[in-house]
Amino acid sequence: MLLVASGASADEPESTATQAAASTSSDVWATFWKHLQIRQNTNVKKDIAKPAFVTLTIPDEGDRTYQIGFGALASVLSTSRVDLDALVDYQRNSAAASLQDVFKGGATGEWRLWSTSASGHHQTAILTYRGNYKNDNVKDSETWQGAIGYTHLFIGAAQQRPLPGDGLRPFIFPNLPRPFGSALEVTYFPLLEFEFDRVFKAKTPEDEGQVTRALGQLSVQLLPAPRRFNELKQQLEFLLSYAYRHDLRDTTNETDDRHPLFTFDANYYPVKGDRGDFGFGISYLNGEDPDEGFERQAYWQFSLKMRLK
Amino acid sequence: MAKTRAKPVIRRSTKTARKKVGKKSKKKPASGFKVLAQLAVAAPSDLTAAVKQEIRAACPAPPREITDDMDLSDDLRLTGDLKRGLAGAFQQIARRFKPGARISLDDCGGLTDVASAIALVAKRAGF
Numbered sequence: 001m002l003l004v005a006s007g008a009s010a011d012e013p014e015s016t017a018t019q020a021a022a023s024t025s026s027d028v029w030a031t032f033w034k035h036l037q038i039r040q041n042t043n044v045k046k047d048i049a050k051p052a053f054v055t056l057t058i059p060d061e062g063d064r065t066y067q068i069g070f071g072a073l074a075s076v077l078s079t080s081r082v083d084l085d086a087l088v089d090y091q092r093n094s095a096a097a098s099l100q101d102v103f104k105g106g107a108t109g110e111w112r113l114w115s116t117s118a119s120g121h122h123q124t125a126i127l128t129y130r131g132n133y134k135n136d137n138v139k140d141s142e143t144w145q146g147a148i149g150y151t152h153l154f155i156g157a158a159q160q161r162p163l164p165g166d167g168l169r170p171f172i173f174p175n176l177p178r179p180f181g182s183a184l185e186v187t188y189f190p191l192l193e194f195e196f197d198r199v200f201k202a203k204t205p206e207d208e209g210q211v212t213r214a215l216g217q218l219s220v221q222l223l224p225a226p227r228r229f230n231e232l233k234q235q236l237e238f239l240l241s242y243a244y245r246h247d248l249r250d251t252t253n254e255t256d257d258r259h260p261l262f263t264f265d266a267n268y269y270p271v272k273g274d275r276g277d278f279g280f281g282i283s284y285l286n287g288e289d290p291d292e293g294f295e296r297q298a299y300w301q302f303s304l305k306m307r308l309k
Numbered sequence: 310m311a312k313t314r315a316k317p318v319i320r321r322s323t324k325t326a327r328k329k330v331g332k333k334s335k336k337k338p339a340s341g342f343k344v345l346a347q348l349a350v351a352a353p354s355d356l357t358a359a360v361k362q363e364i365r366a367a368c369p370a371p372p373r374e375i376t377d378d379m380d381l382s383d384d385l386r387l388t389g390d391l392k393r394g395l396a397g398a399f400q401q402i403a404r405r406f407k408p409g410a411r412i413s414l415d416d417c418g419g420l421t422d423v424a425s426a427i428a429l430v431a432k433r434a435g436f
Binding site for chain 1: 362365366367368369370383384387388389390395398401412413415416418419421
């Protein structure tokens with residue numbers, strides 16, 4: 001939905017115009033709030049929305065430590081097949097061996113090549129795109145980033161051609177929840193992407209340059225006893241993700257071309273609603289993510305988590 | 310890619326439903342959930358059936374019957390992507406009643422239950 005306020009016409013009485021403006025303003029805020037998403041990061045929108053977290057440690061002696069993973073998406077434009085969101089992203093970790101302090105601002109979106117429906121296409125390619133500014137306070141660099149990605153969406157059970165057995169699509173279909181009885185529901189999200197970085201400001205001229213990376217990512221979401229937890233208005237989830245980035249072209253002085261990243265999350269949400277979830281969980285991370293300015297390392301993290309859907 | 314054998318029949322014989330809506334619109338406007346409920350009830354049965362057919366088609370494991378009070382996420386297991394994927398189909402339904410009607414990915418991503426989906430399409434279809 002387009003977040004543009006339309007003003008009242010000049011020939012309307014002032015009170016009507018004021019009321020209309022107030023009404024329009026409240027509509028804009030209602031729309032903004034309704035479509036606001038808060039998640040751990042925004043580098044891959046077509047992904048499992050991991051919850052955001054903020055941890056601040058203030059010891060009696062020594063430095064404060066920050067662990068922040070926060071990304072917000074606000075709708076700018078949305079049609080039946082195309083959308084565009086403004087993004088703000090802040091990742092900070094001063095507790096790990098390799099520091100991270102990255103801010104991003106820009107826009108991201110998706111384009112569904114076909115509309116899916118009962119009588120038409122049962123699947124569609126989804127192209128994702130992103131353009132943003134990145135400020136890395138650890139490397140003291142500024143970068144323009146762009147990304148183009150692809151994944152594929154299949155809508156639910158085939159209605160026109162009933163399938164044998166339980167009538168469900170086989171497990172091989174991506175982005176489609178696959179129930180295994182009432183005990184487990186599994187969804188996997190594949191993504192292929194090309195990322196383009198242009199480092200236009202850095203400590204030294206050698207650090208500046210352009211990088212083109214290819215990304216392959218596979219994320220899996222496991223929901224044990226989903227209906228049971230839904231009855232309780234709670235959710236337990238396990239998320240596994242493996243991303244592999246490879247530098248296809250790099251004119252900076254970085255010598256590492258391979259960037260694997262494995263993450264595991266176990267989250268429990270005792271508070272679950274239509275708009276958002278609040279809970280706590282464990283995260284394990286091993287690898288690196290140059291897109292987020294994250295150097296190679298491994299750590300466990302326990303934290304309170306929150307997401308707006 | 311699977312194609313349909315027959316398109317859903319959406320009749321334009323909605324005079325009765327429109328009259329009812331017209332009468333209701335003279336009353337004081339209700340708010341919040343009441344409006345959604347009124348729209349869902351006032352929507353013509355062919356629109357309601359078409360919306361439910363689209364929801365059923367999107368479901369990973371559709372139940373035998375889809376009722377208005379079913380939650381799209383919890384009961385019908387529609388992910389955010391699947392809900393957003395309803396936009397094109399819902400827009401087609403709405404345009405059968407009101408050419409030029411628009412329903413966006415974000416509109417559908419924010420849906421919670423079947424009644425809210427019917428209400429959205431009915432509203433955009435001009436009911």
